[in-house]
Every structure is written in structure tokens, then in C-alpha cells.
Amino acid sequence: MTDTKNIILDTLAVTQKIRRIAYQILESNSNEKEVVIAGIVGNGLLLAKKLVVDLNSISDIKTTLCEVVIDKKNPLAPIHTTLDEKDYKHKSIVLVDDVLNSGATLIYAVKHFLNVPLKRFKTAVLVNRNHKKYPVKADFKGISLSTSINEHVVVAFDKNETIAYLK
Numbered sequence: 001m002t003d004t005k006n007i008i009l010d011t012l013a014v015t016q017k018i019r020r021i022a023y024q025i026l027e028s029n030s031n032e033k034e035v036v037i038a039g040i041v042g043n044g045l046l047l048a049k050k051l052v053v054d055l056n057s058i059s060d061i062k063t064t065l066c067e068v069v070i071d072k073k074n075p076l077a078p079i080h081t082t083l084d085e086k087d088y089k090h091k092s093i094v095l096v097d098d099v100l101n102s103g104a105t106l107i108y109a110v111k112h113f114l115n116v117p118l119k120r121f122k123t124a125v126l127v128n129r130n131h132k133k134y135p136v137k138a139d140f141k142g143i144s145l146s147t148s149i150n151e152h153v154v155v156a157f158d159k160n161e162t163i164a165y166l167k
Helices: 011-028 043-058 104-113
Strands: 007-009 034-040 062-069 092-100 120-129 140-145 153-157 162-166
Touching: 007 011, 007 120, 007 140, 011 043, 011 120, 011 140, 011 162, 034 043, 034 104, 043 062, 043 092, 043 120, 043 153, 092 104, 092 153, 104 120, 120 153
Parallel strands: 034 062, 034 092, 092 120, 120 140
Antiparallel strands: 007 162, 153 162
């Protein structure tokens, strides 16, 4: 997939990070009957699906997967989800993306969910870069990484492996 010297997280490390994030989500929602895992279209959704699998394997808490469709090039465009507002009203939500870069995608997605009253709202990312332009943070993160502005973090989900690397 890529030159091994640029790998930040190999498949085993990604699996371990996802499992740890799942436990953190469970701990944060230990008094809840249900948690909505909202994955941003693309890699955020793929990560969200893996989190749902892990949450279901470690807990009886009901997990509902929600796909968040956002135009990353034009985040002001209308955002759509696979759940109606009534389906997440007064519930605990975890918004998931693969990499937190500038924070634009996450903050506009957060704005969408704040149109209805929620019980709790958290964010989760696999890689948290420290170059945010917007005041948004990852509540649950696999790894925090200080990179140069010119470096790009890629999370590659493949059938048999998932890796994060610098490009």
C-alpha cells in the first residue's frame, strides 16, 4: 500500500486503537441504553462501523449506526444523515471521522446535530493532527500526531488491513 517507513499505525495498532476507543465510548455512556455512532461519509463511516462491531462485542448497549453525508469541499452545503432527527433526539451521539485535520468537517457536522436537543455529544477520530483552524476537539482519539502543515495523513481501509500513514 505504501512505503513502510511512512506508516504511523499498522493493522494491529489500528485494531487496538479502535478497541480502546470503543471501551472509552462505553465508559462515557455507561448509564445509557443506546448510543448513536455517526460516521462521516467515507473513512469516518468505515471507522464507525468498526467501532459498532467492537461496542457490540464488549457490551449490551444498543448501538445505532448513522451515516453523515457532508460535502467536505463545501461543508456549508446541506448535510444529510441516514437517521431522522427524531431518531437521535435526546440521545447520546458520537461523531466519528478518520483524521482530524483542520476541524472544518467535524465542526460543520457537529453544527448539524445541534439542531435538536441531545443528551450527550462526543467526537472520535483515529488520528488527531494538531493543526486545527476551528475550535473542535476529539474526545476519543487513537493517536495524536504533530506533523508539518505539508504532510498529509491517510487512513487506508482495505479488506484485510487498515493502516495510517504519512503522505
